[in-house]
Amino acid sequence: MAHATTEPAAELVLDLAGPGAPPRRNGELAFDEPWQGRLFGLTMALCQRGLIDFERFRQHLITEIAHWEAENPDGAGYTYWDRWQAALEQLLDQSGRLDAPTLTARASALSTRPPGHDHGHDHEH
Amino acid sequence: MSAATQATGAAPDRPPTNAERTEALEALLIERGFVTAADVDGIVERFRSDLGPMVGARMVAKAWLDPAYKQRLLDDPDSVLAELDVGTSQTEHLVVVENTPEVHNVVVCTLCSCYPWAVLGLPPAWYKDPAYRSRIVREPRAVLVEMGLDLDEGTEIRVWDSSAEVRYLVLPMPPDDDDQIGGLDVDELAELVSRDAMIGVARAGTR
Amino acid sequence: MAVSIVATGVARTNVDQFRHAIERIPPIEYLAAGYYGRWIRAAGDLLDGSGALDGAELPPPPPAGSLRAVDRPPRFSTGDRVRARDMHTDGHTRLPGYCRGREGVVVMVHPSFVFPDTNSRRAGEQPQHVYAVRFEASTLWGEEAESDVAVHVDLFEDYLEAA
Numbered sequence: 001m002a003h004a005t006t007e008p009a010a011e012l013v014l015d016l017a018g019p020g021a022p023p024r025r026n027g028e029l030a031f032d033e034p035w036q037g038r039l040f041g042l043t044m045a046l047c048q049r050g051l052i053d054f055e056r057f058r059q060h061l062i063t064e065i066a067h068w069e070a071e072n073p074d075g076a077g078y079t080y081w082d083r084w085q086a087a088l089e090q091l092l093d094q095s096g097r098l099d100a101p102t103l104t105a106r107a108s109a110l111s112t113r114p115p116g117h118d119h120g121h122d123h124e125h
Numbered sequence: 126m127s128a129a130t131q132a133t134g135a136a137p138d139r140p141p142t143n144a145e146r147t148e149a150l151e152a153l154l155i156e157r158g159f160v161t162a163a164d165v166d167g168i169v170e171r172f173r174s175d176l177g178p179m180v181g182a183r184m185v186a187k188a189w190l191d192p193a194y195k196q197r198l199l200d201d202p203d204s205v206l207a208e209l210d211v212g213t214s215q216t217e218h219l220v221v222v223e224n225t226p227e228v229h230n231v232v233v234c235t236l237c238s239c240y241p242w243a244v245l246g247l248p249p250a251w252y253k254d255p256a257y258r259s260r261i262v263r264e265p266r267a268v269l270v271e272m273g274l275d276l277d278e279g280t281e282i283r284v285w286d287s288s289a290e291v292r293y294l295v296l297p298m299p300p301d302d303d304d305q306i307g308g309l310d311v312d313e314l315a316e317l318v319s320r321d322a323m324i325g326v327a328r329a330g331t332r
Numbered sequence: 333m334a335v336s337i338v339a340t341g342v343a344r345t346n347v348d349q350f351r352h353a354i355e356r357i358p359p360i361e362y363l364a365a366g367y368y369g370r371w372i373r374a375a376g377d378l379l380d381g382s383g384a385l386d387g388a389e390l391p392p393p394p395p396a397g398s399l400r401a402v403d404r405p406p407r408f409s410t411g412d413r414v415r416a417r418d419m420h421t422d423g424h425t426r427l428p429g430y431c432r433g434r435e436g437v438v439v440m441v442h443p444s445f446v447f448p449d450t451n452s453r454r455a456g457e458q459p460q461h462v463y464a465v466r467f468e469a470s471t472l473w474g475e476e477a478e479s480d481v482a483v484h485v486d487l488f489e490d491y492l493e494a495a
Contacts, residue, residue, distance in 0.1 A: 049164070085150075103150060236426060264476075282481045285464070
């Protein structure tokens with residue numbers, strides 16, 4: 001009989017309903033694009049390794065969602081995982097793990113790659 | 126794409142995409158030794174393929190196709206689970222209860238909302254709500270109607286309150302329509318089995 | 333407060349309206365009422381003692397691995413008529429209030445597990461068998477009971493006496 005448990009942080013985030021809830025279909029987490037799954041996994045890995053505190057992240061997420069909704073009253077263009085990404089980046093910046101300019105510079109460098117650079121690479125992580 | 130961006134190192138003519146930001150984030154965090162790629166791979170894989178109702182759905186679909194497997198599932202579901210090596214279990218003892226034309230089963234945990242994670246993935250919010258938990262033992266027929274399930278009058282309803290460490294899984298009946306399901310394989314049949322059907326608040330074949 | 337809004341609403345709503353009602357609960361209150369109480373401060377603090385949880389207990393998390401082997405055979409067998417004791421404990425218990433003092437029939441003998449009542453009080457694991465006991469709805473709810481309904485409750489051996 002397997003006794004292993006799921007990571008407490010993952011149980012906790014997936015237990016959310018209301019504004020902080022990740023989208024789900026039929027009980028499964030819904031990732032529309034691979035980067036979203038990657039982002040989720042990255043966040044959980046950071047929690048598991050103690051680099052970020054999950055409660056703090058969740059508060060950032062809820063605050064980030066609320067801010068977005070205040071600035072976009074019609075709600076058009078809302079993507080949950082965009083908010084998650086913003087919240088994670090803020091938390092990493094605030095906690096001194098990864099400052100925003102460094103991240104932006106690296107992301108910009110990636111965006112200059114010629115098209116087709118990753119055709120040989122399996123996007124389905 | 127313009128010729129300028131065909132060359133490496135050219136200034137971007139657009140901001141980075143979310144995918145690129147995430148890729149950059151991961152690369153930097155790995156470089157700094159905060160996480161490894163394997164950490165992330167493992168979590169993503171577990172949540173995409175292991176943690177969801179597909180484990181339960183496949184068990185149901187196989188039971189529909191194979192009477193011997195179905196009997197084993199009813200008699201000794203723990204051994205079936207052990208073969209699957211699901212690994213996410215807090216399920217120490219699983220019981221499978223079968224729906225028939227005469228008997229309909231539905232599961233609850235009135236005390237807190239215990240749920241068979243290993244086979245059904247994430248519990249829905251309504252399952253955890255005090256209103257469901259208190260009403261399903263008291264007036265199951267009415268609650269099921271509200272949730273869209275209308276049973277024939279005279280169908281016996283069995284509510285299973287998982288008040289201890291035993292977890293329950295409902296084996297729903299296959300959809301009536303032979304045209305719909307005849308000739309489907311396990312994977313295709315499994316898609317007709319929703320989490321809600323395995324809790325007992327919906328029929329299979331309706332999603 | 334928030335939960336009682338949902339509770340009164342659900343009588344006349346379908347599951348989607350019901351979910352929507354949950355999603356309208358302000359996040360801090362929902363988080364306070366969240367199931368995984370071991371990471372969330374006691375619900376009472378954040379709900380300002382409103383009593384909104386209607387007596388539903390948030391039990392401590394189950395210990396990882398509660399299956400235990402016991403030497404002695406199970407006291408009851410399938411088909412036995414039993415009564416759930418009318419016990420009131422100060423501590424943690426997994427005997428649901430609605431079946432206390434009621435008679436039912438054993439339909440399944442489960443394996444034995446750590447007994448949460450004593451284990452949570454650090455009075456020992458006292459592993460024992462668990463039984464699925466079938467109670468007819470009329471036994472539990474009297475005249476209000478729907479017809480053709482039976483509720484099965486998983487009960488530890490110490491919760492039961494022969495009827």
